[in-house]
Amino acid sequence: MTWTFSTDLAAYLAAARPALAARPVLDTSLLTVTDALERRGPAAYGPAAPLFGWWSAPDGSVAGALLHTPPFPLLLGVVPDEAVPALAAALAGEPLLAGVDAVNARRADARRLAAALGGPSRVVEENRLFRLTALAAPDPAPRGRARPATEADLPLLLEWNEAYDAEIGSPGAGSEAGLRDRISYGGALLWEHAGTPRALAAFSRPIGSTSRVQQVYTPPSERRRGYAAGVTHAASLAAYAAGAAEVLLFTDLANPTSNGVYRRLGFTPIEDRVQLALDG
DSSP, rough: EEEEEEOOHHHHHHHHHHHHHTTTTTTTTHHHHHHHHHHTTTTTSSEEEEEEEEOOTTTSEEEEEEEEEETOOOOOSSSOTHHHHHHHHHHHGGGGEEEEOOEEEEHHHHHHHHHHOOOOOOEEEEEEEEEEOOOOOOOOOOOEEEEEEOOHHHHHHHHHHHHHHHHHHHHSSOOOOHHHHHHHHHOOEEEEEEEEEEEEEEEEOOOEEEEEEEEEEOOOGGGSSHHHHHHHHHHHHHHTTTTOEEEEEEETTTOOHHHHHHHTTTTEEEEEEEEEEEEO
C-alpha cells in the first residue's frame, strides 16, 4: 500500500478517476477541480503547477486520491484509514509536497493526520457538506426572479466573485476564463429585482450525476431580503435541469445564517470537512 505523487494530470486521471467516480458525492470537490483542470488547463487555479496523488492497495487498485492546486490547501479525498499516517510521512519527506502548508480533509482524517504529524497544526476552517433531499421554495418568497448570467454580466460577476473570495478568506482569485466557462453552460444565476441584480449563485457542471451549488453571494446592502434563498433555489433547479441527480453544497459552520437558509430549502448534512493549517 503506497502513495504515488505526480504532476501529470493524465496519469492521475488514468489511475484515480474510477475511484473518484465511484464516490461522486463525497469526492465532489476532487471531481470538479479535475474537471476544471481538464477544461482550462493546469493554470486554472493559479500559476503554480498542480500536484496529484493516489493511494494504491496491495493488488494495485486505487482506493483514494488527493490533489493540490496552490494557493489552495491540499485536498484529501476519501481514503482508507491507513493512508492518512502514510500521508503524514510523505508531508515530512516527499519533495513534491514541500510547499503544502494546509490540508482540507474529512474531520476524522484531519484528526488522524494531526496526530500522525506530531508537530503543530490547527483547525482554521470547518465546513459541512449538504445534500438536497427535497427542494422547498423560499417562504416568504423574495421579490424578483432569477435569470442566467450572460457575457454582459461579466464585469459584475468578477466584482462579486472578488468580494465573495475576500469575505470567505479564499486564497485564490476568480478568473475571467472560469466565469466565461460558467456562463457557457448556464452555471451562473443572478437574482434580479426592479431591473437590478441583487444576488448570485453558481452551480458546477454535473459530473457523475452530481452538481454543487457554489459562490452564493449577496452584497451587504441587499442582505436580509431573501435574495440568497431565492437564487439558491433557482440554482438548484437549474442544476437538476442540467442533468444532476444529486445537488450538493458546502457551508461554513461559522455562518449559522446560511446554514439555516439551506436547511429550510431542503438540504440535509452528510459530513464535515476541516482545513488544517500545518504550522510547523
